[in-house]
Amino acid sequence: MVSRLASRHFSRTAVASSDVRPTSLDVFTEEEQMLRESVRRFAEDVVAPKVREMDENEMMDPEIIKALFEQGLMGIETSADHGGSESSFTSAIIVIEELARVDPSVSVMCDVHNTLVNTVIRTHGTQEQKDKWLPLLAQTTLGSFCLSEPASGSDAFALQTRAKKDGDHWILNGTKMWITNSYEADIFLIFANVDPSKGYKGITCFLATKDMGIKIAKKEQKLGIRASSTCSLAFDDLRIPAENIIGGEGKGYKIAIEILNEGRIGIAAQMLGLAQGAFDKAVPYTFQRSQFGKPVGTFQGLAFQQAQAAVELEAARLLTYNAARRKEEGRDFVREAAIAKYAASQVAQRVSGAAIEWTGGIGFTRETGIEKYWRDSKIGAIYEGTSNIQLQTIAKFIQKQYS
Structure with missing residues (x-):
């Protein structure tokens, strides 16, 4: 270690x-x-x-x-x-x-x-x-980041969780779902609306700890990333000290928008690493297994597929690090983050799926772990903004530039 x-x-x-x-x-x-x-x-x-x-x-x-x-x-x-x-x-x-x-x-x-x-x-x-x-x-x-709700997915600001002031505390009531890390976490950032009449401008970010009374309502059983906990949470008169508001009242929407744009680069990196891991596990096997007197990886049909996958991996890598460097240097990166997240999630699905086919029957079993990469890849097109949300973001930049 x-x-x-x-x-x-x-x-x-x-x-x-x-x-x-x-x-x-x-x-x-x-x-x-x-x-x-x-x-x-x-x-x-x-x-x-x-x-x-x-x-x-x-x-x-x-x-x-x-x-x-x-x-x-x-x-x-x-x-x-x-x-x-x-x-x-x-x-x-x-x-x-x-x-x-x-x-x-x-x-x-x-x-x-x-x-x-x-x-x-x-x-x-x-x-x-x-x-x-x-x-x-x-x-x-x-830590855990609690934004999504049953009626609030892509429309992240249609929040139903409410917070009411009570002296030097706030009382939260509502539910969250699809919350990563929530089973093991002890610190939670919870987004709730303190004034629904203001719409999304009433959304506020609260910091709570599990011992304040956060209830794990349900732990989801998922297709992939199974070891990563994804739970529904319930808040029944959850009392949070007023000093635990992050960023000020009504600033939660701004915080969430900023952080989700940044988070998309993280998901792009996750999908990139996933795709590379599947590639690294599958390709050596194709040179160890022989058919018709030579390694299957040397057959042109398979060799070209691997070359295509290598090109897509390199493209996803450059897109991801371009977005990361721009963010790090304080430059605009929203468009680049959306492109990287969309592209990397697509590449992850294609490469991990191909890796199963390259390794044949053994790739279809759970023994090698290759099939796990494909199961894990599916979430890349869903969380931190679905693929359609990424395309919508990219399209808006195109429209702004050319219309």
Whole structure:
């Protein structure tokens, strides 16, 4: 296992040399490459042996969560003063990608915790909130981002969860569903409307802890990313201190829009890593299995399919890192994030599906784990904005440019 000190050294050094930028999107700084290699070893040595068991049991191993914290991978962009690795957004994308090569379930847990929960508090929290919550999130405590509801999916702001002021507290009532990390998390960012007459301008972000009375109403049984918990939550007169409002009353819609755009780059990285993992597992087998006197991978029909997959992987990689670099440098990235997320999710489905076919019957079994990549890939077209939502976003930019 890579030591926590080594992992953190890589990421902190990356910040120190952040003024030295790669000249192309597929070239990384020495520190970024060291981080990639350390996370790859961690994923292969620590996560890989438990992937099938976690998938079969539909449960994240607590030791994996603990190990992620010990490696400094749960506070990637959090400052050193708050116990984090004080690294860059691109470093977070590297971590998400490398974890997804081995297990997309572990990857999305890390992704949501870092790019959604930590970022909201780091960006919109008061100094007191940062001092109180960021060290916990960086070192010991898993976070969950609670936006979606039964009647609020793509229309993310049709929220029915309500919050009413009661002295120095707010009382929340409502339900959430499709909430990632919610089974294991102890810190929750909950979006509720404090004034429905104002529409989406009444939406406010609250920070709550599980011991305040958050109820896990249902743990979903899913096609893929089974080890990643996805639950429905119930809030029955949930009392939250007024000091736990993040960003101010009525600012939740702005926070959610900003963070979902950023989160799409994380999902693009997850889908990219997933596709690469399927490719890496399947292709060697095609050169080990022979038919008609030669490896099946040398037959032109299969060789061309693998070449096509390699092209699509490279395109998804460049799109994902282009969006990440733009975000990191403070440039507009909404269009690029939508393109990357859409493209990577499509590539993930195609490559993981092809990987099963390349390996034939053995790829169809659960023994090799290749079929798991295909099951896991389907969610990429759904969460953090469906594929149609991404196309809608891209279309709006086209219309603005040409109409």
